[in-house]
Amino acid sequence: MRRRQELLLGGLGVLLALAVCEAVSRAGLVRRSYLPPASEVLARAVELAGDSVFLDGIGATLRAWVLGLGSACALAVPLGLLLGSVPVVDEAVRAIVEFLRPLPSVALIPLVSLLLGSGTETKVALITYASVWPILFNTVYGLGETDPLAKDTLRAFGFGRLSVLLRVELPATAPFIAAGIRISASIALILAVATEILAGFGEGLGIFIAQSGLATDGTRDVLAGVVWAGVLGLVINSVLVWGERRLFPWTPEHRERGVASIPWGSAPDPIPGAGPGTPASQTPDRSTGDEAER
Numbered sequence: 001m002r003r004r005q006e007l008l009l010g011g012l013g014v015l016l017a018l019a020v021c022e023a024v025s026r027a028g029l030v031r032r033s034y035l036p037p038a039s040e041v042l043a044r045a046v047e048l049a050g051d052s053v054f055l056d057g058i059g060a061t062l063r064a065w066v067l068g069l070g071s072a073c074a075l076a077v078p079l080g081l082l083l084g085s086v087p088v089v090d091e092a093v094r095a096i097v098e099f100l101r102p103l104p105s106v107a108l109i110p111l112v113s114l115l116l117g118s119g120t121e122t123k124v125a126l127i128t129y130a131s132v133w134p135i136l137f138n139t140v141y142g143l144g145e146t147d148p149l150a151k152d153t154l155r156a157f158g159f160g161r162l163s164v165l166l167r168v169e170l171p172a173t174a175p176f177i178a179a180g181i182r183i184s185a186s187i188a189l190i191l192a193v194a195t196e197i198l199a200g201f202g203e204g205l206g207i208f209i210a211q212s213g214l215a216t217d218g219t220r221d222v223l224a225g226v227v228w229a230g231v232l233g234l235v236i237n238s239v240l241v242w243g244e245r246r247l248f249p250w251t252p253e254h255r256e257r258g259v260a261s262i263p264w265g266s267a268p269d270p271i272p273g274a275g276p277g278t279p280a281s282q283t284p285d286r287s288t289g290d291e292a293e294r
Helices: 002-026 038-048 052-085 087-100 106-116 120-144 148-156 161-199 205-214 219-247 252-260 286-293
Strands: none
Touching: 002 038, 038 219, 052 087, 052 120, 052 161, 052 205, 052 219, 106 120, 106 161, 120 161, 148 161, 161 205, 161 219, 205 219
């Protein structure tokens, strides 16, 4: 029920925004060359779905997105596990990490383009650089939130450092890593499109937007490309959220959704004698009563 309500409210918000844009354009408050009616933009976006050249550009953008995000995961997860597990290494590279993290990826586009050219390699490198930080810091944070009792228990039974990492720390950190990947997925898509726009040539969704911006009366195509970028981001985020719910249903935010979705009447019957405000420790012990009767 809660999920359905969220979808309904989200759909109403989108329809309201489109209606406002349509009314503003039709009323002449903004020139159509600057803001075409939303209906025309959506019609153009749907029309682009049948354009093979445009779809090839979408494929190029998604290919760079996948390669960059995959490279970021391959770098960030092992490095995060190392930094979170070995304090000496964390202290040694902390200054370097804090120096590199604030550098905007867009500012590195000219340098990377000089080194790697303007092809897929440049996009992948920039996407990797921008996407690695959320995954890295979420991994380190997740290791810090691991239950120390579980780790001490395994150590007491003679398990080594690697076994504790694989059996306790990595499963406990996995939801944090997944959240970092979801954040990085949006950043990766932004970098893929932005790099293509600034490059100005090649193939990709950003190239389509950049070339449309230079054309006469190309505002409609620019906004149609932006609609496609937004739809891609929405689909990617929805798929990752769905995956998190299926893989990590025990996390608090997903558990609350699961409890909220339980229909009325499906809860188990209460224990006789336990009122709605009775703590579990004060409920009758059935096994004790049975033994007493025996």
